[in-house]
Amino acid sequence: MSADMLMWVGLPYASFAALVVGLIWRWRTDQFGWTSRSSQWNERAILRWSSPLFHLGIIFVFLGHVAGMLVPKGLTEAVGVSEHLYHLGAVTGGGIAGVMTIVGLIGLLYRRFVTRSILLRTTTSDIVMYVLLIIPIVLGMGATLMNQVFGQPGGYDYRETIGPWIRSVILLHPQPGLMAEVPLSFQLHIIAAMILFAVLPWTRLVHIVSAPVAYPTRPDIIYRSRTAGTLSATDGPRRDYSRGWQPVRHQSEASEDVPYVGA
Structure with missing residues (x-):
């Protein structure tokens, strides 16, 4: 029980606290560094297709996670969405978004480590960020393939375990017991995601929490x-x-x- 408390109660709150404190500290001390540090002038051909693929893919993946984790199963059934229909839509839509994310990320990685001018600007923080970004993405795709595509018929119903657990953490009434029987692949994916959230403020990924409202009307650089x-x-x-x-x-x-x- 102590391990469950540490993993499914302590780690989520520690990750969230690190995220909030880190964002506040970064904003107060390093506003000029609050950027993804554009390298468009170094190389454009690969960036032109890999960046939109990755960003659109990761946005759809995130929205899919939000819908799957925060919307109760009873609510979708109440509006007429059967479990089979939900599973089909989640696997199909999530699969397309996942492939977009991985293909875009591969393009960005190739561009960064093959284009010499970009490689010379790559910092240790960038390398750590890429590693911590790749791990949850790969684990998430692996968990989907093992449990939802090639696993038991109908897939694993995470809306009866992982979804209620996340909502219990948000409502400050954590129920770690819900995660006891969750497949290891999903558990590793969640742990990797929480670690990524904790270090996000200290990397260039910090720009994801800033909505580019003025981007279309900004002056030329x-x-x-x-x-x-x-x-x-x-x-x-x-x-x-x-x-x-x-x-x-x-x-x-x-x-x-x-x-x-x-x-």
């Missing part, structure tokens, strides 16, 4: 190389600018400052 912001040897000594926003001076206009743009 102007990129300049770092050498473009320095004086030539004939105009004066070369200056090394620090990271961030710096004034850009053209050789023919060395005496005139122009508005600040991204260095």
Whole structure:
């Protein structure tokens, strides 16, 4: 019972606390770092198809999890959705979303580790983030295939165990006993997801909690190389600018400052 309490009561609340505290701390101390650090200027061809596939896929996967975990089984049956119909829709829709997510993620990984300019910008935090992102995705697809596709007829009804457990945690009346008979593949998927939530604020994934409301109307981003912001040897000594926003001076206009743009 102590292991169940630790895994299905302690870990969920610790993960949620780490997520909330981390987001608050990151917002208060690192708002300029609250970004996915776009690398579009490094490579566009692969990004053009892999990024939409991954993001749309993961959004549909998330919405499917929310609907499956938070909507009680009795409610769907009350509106005329049978268990067979629900199972068919969940497996079909979830499978398509899962394939989109995995194919998009493979494209993003290939792009990051094959394109040299992007690889050089890859940090240890990025590598940890990718590992912690890949594990729950792979475990989730594996659990679906083992239990819902190739498992017992009708699949495993997680809405009688995992769904009520999640709702009990949210309502502050956790029932760890509901997870005792859940297949190990689902248990590992849930544990990996909770660990990912806990570390999310410390990675570039933090941008998922910001709704890009103003994105369609934002101004264009102007990129300049770092050498473009320095004086030539004939105009004066070369200056090394620090990271961030710096004034850009053209050789023919060395005496005139122009508005600040991204260095």
